[in-house]
Amino acid sequence: MMGHHFGVPRHKELQRRIILEMLDFLTTATRSGEVKMLPLKWANARQEGKEIERRLELKEV
Template identity: 55%
Template sequence: MQRAVERRGIPTVSPTVARDVTEHAKPPRAVFLPFLMGHLFGVPHHVALQRRIIMECLGRVTDAPESGDIHTLPISWSTARREGIEIERGLGLRG
């Protein structure tokens, strides 16, 4: 998919939670996040993390040195979850 879009002159970038699959598929630019599937942009209601992941991805459009680049974000799933729980408590969404 990314390769078809890139061939039309539109830069692509992909967050991924499956580094092995991405290494095989070789999209032009990827950002690896060690998160649970279905949570590419983080955890519920963690607006800052969701936005950060998008911005990190968009930054790779100009910063990726070569095609096939996979950039790893040093964010752990446990940290993301812990922060998300605190945020949801602050919003009154969980006890």
């Protein structure tokens, strides 16, 4: 999603996973220009992010 290429706010696990996929591709890409599509859905990421933020806000109260 534009402006959110590494996931959603405060979703560290997802942000980390996307970077690890990038790093893995440094060694597994077979040719220049190759594109790897990740099995991630924006709607799911957004929902997970909202849940994480809700929990964090509860924790801060």
